Amino acid sequence: MRSWWLRGAAGLAVASVLAGCFSNRQNEGEKLYATHCASCHGEQGEGLRRLIPPLAGADYLRQQRAALPCLIRKGQQGPILVNGVTFNQVMPGHDDLTDSQITNILNFVQQQWGNQNQTYTIREVSELLDACHGSDGQ
Amino acid sequence: MIRFALRRALGSLFIGLGSLTLLPACSSSSADQQTAQLPYIGEREVVPSPTGGPADTVYATIPTFHLTDQAGQPVTNATFKDKVYITDFFFATCPSICPKMQSELLRVYEKYKDNPRVVFLSHTIDPAHDSIPVLRDYAERLGVTDASRWHFATAPHDTVFALARAYMTGAQVDKEAPGGFTHTGAFALIDPNRHVRGIYDGLNKDEVDRLIKEIPVLLQEVSATSATATAKQP
Numbered sequence: 001m002r003s004w005w006l007r008g009a010a011g012l013a014v015a016s017v018l019a020g021c022f023s024n025r026q027n028e029g030e031k032l033y034a035t036h037c038a039s040c041h042g043e044q045g046e047g048l049r050r051l052i053p054p055l056a057g058a059d060y061l062r063q064q065r066a067a068l069p070c071l072i073r074k075g076q077q078g079p080i081l082v083n084g085v086t087f088n089q090v091m092p093g094h095d096d097l098t099d100s101q102i103t104n105i106l107n108f109v110q111q112q113w114g115n116q117n118q119t120y121t122i123r124e125v126s127e128l129l130d131a132c133h134g135s136d137g138q
Numbered sequence: 139m140i141r142f143a144l145r146r147a148l149g150s151l152f153i154g155l156g157s158l159t160l161l162p163a164c165s166s167s168s169a170d171q172q173t174a175q176l177p178y179i180g181e182r183e184v185v186p187s188p189t190g191g192p193a194d195t196v197y198a199t200i201p202t203f204h205l206t207d208q209a210g211q212p213v214t215n216a217t218f219k220d221k222v223y224i225t226d227f228f229f230a231t232c233p234s235i236c237p238k239m240q241s242e243l244l245r246v247y248e249k250y251k252d253n254p255r256v257v258f259l260s261h262t263i264d265p266a267h268d269s270i271p272v273l274r275d276y277a278e279r280l281g282v283t284d285a286s287r288w289h290f291a292t293a294p295h296d297t298v299f300a301l302a303r304a305y306m307t308g309a310q311v312d313k314e315a316p317g318g319f320t321h322t323g324a325f326a327l328i329d330p331n332r333h334v335r336g337i338y339d340g341l342n343k344d345e346v347d348r349l350i351k352e353i354p355v356l357l358q359e360v361s362a363t364s365a366t367a368t369a370k371q372p
Contacts, residue, residue, distance in 0.1 A: 038238075039234060039235055039237060039238040039341075040233060040234075040237040040238070042241070048237050048240070048241050048280070049244075049279055049280050049281050050278075050279040050280075050281075051237065051240075051276070051279040051280055052237050089231070089233075090231045090233060091233060092233045
């Protein structure tokens with residue numbers, strides 16, 4: 001009886017720790033987005049007029065999916081076409097993010113605000129980052 | 139007329155002192171602001187009257203400036219004669235807080251763009267990069283087509299930084315943030331007598347809402363003052 005109780009308690013403890021883990025993991029992309037992306041791209045991914053491209057409903061996220069990890073890592077310069085509008089602003093690179101953090105940001109953006117685009121695994125992002133020598137292996 | 143306005147303002151100075159701290163709490167006095175004047179912000183000096191009468195309080199004023207806007211037109215103190223204006227500092231390639239600031243200022247602009255007594259002035263702090271064509275492109279991309287309603291202006295580097303100090307928008311301490319984090323996202327509201335009458339954190343929606351509410355308070359004061367001045371004329 002006593003061991004059943006203990007096992008139950010231990011199980012609950014493990015479950016709650018895991019739940020905490022998962023929820024943090026799930027929120028990491030959202031938190032990183034708020035810290036690193038939202039002041040330009042908007043809290044709702046709306047962008048800013050013709051100055052900053054939107055992320056919500058952006059065709060670019062689908063069409064350039066494989067290029068996005070390097071875009072976050074190295075930044076972006078020069079004109080780009082998003083939903084038929086040409087934008088031309090400098091986006092800074094992010095050496096301060098790990099591969100896994102970039103993955104979480106991308107997965108958040110690809111699934112948020114009505115976006116229903118394919119997500120990434122960390123391994124895939126690391127491989128894509130190799131193209132611009134941007135993988136930190138973490 | 140200036141002295142008259144200053145004396146009138148003295149009466150409401152106590153209300154103003156609260157706002158000097160730039161705490162979010164100061165928006166709680168919005169009921170008072172309907173009937174009160176906005177504070178005078180910045181250094182002030184009490185000058186003894188040469189005639190032995192009551193001393194005069196002299197508030198810091200925005201210095202004389204000469205800028206050029208996105209249309210290539212000069213922007214000077216005279217540009218804002220009989221108007222109130224809202225000012226901030228940005229640069230076109232700013233990747234951090236500027237887009238957020240400008241989108242908040244755009245919200246204020248949308249409210250007042252049909253009121254010719256309210257003008258907007260954004261200074262670039264990167265005059266080396268932000269040439270007039272760059273500023274024009276930036277303004278148009280934001281949807282600002284009439285340069286006389288919202289000036290995106292440039293001037294030599296030193297001029298711009300001296301003005302940023304005068305407008306008290308250069309840097310700001312945020313006691314709420316860990317480590318007293320400083321940033322440069324402030325908006326200043328200026329009256330026709332070159333006085334700063336409000337400072338607002340341009341990254342904080344509530345602060346920008348306070349700006350939207352306080353513009354009419356200042357406009358009303360300006361109307362009342364000029365009406366009194368007109369009535370006093372022989």
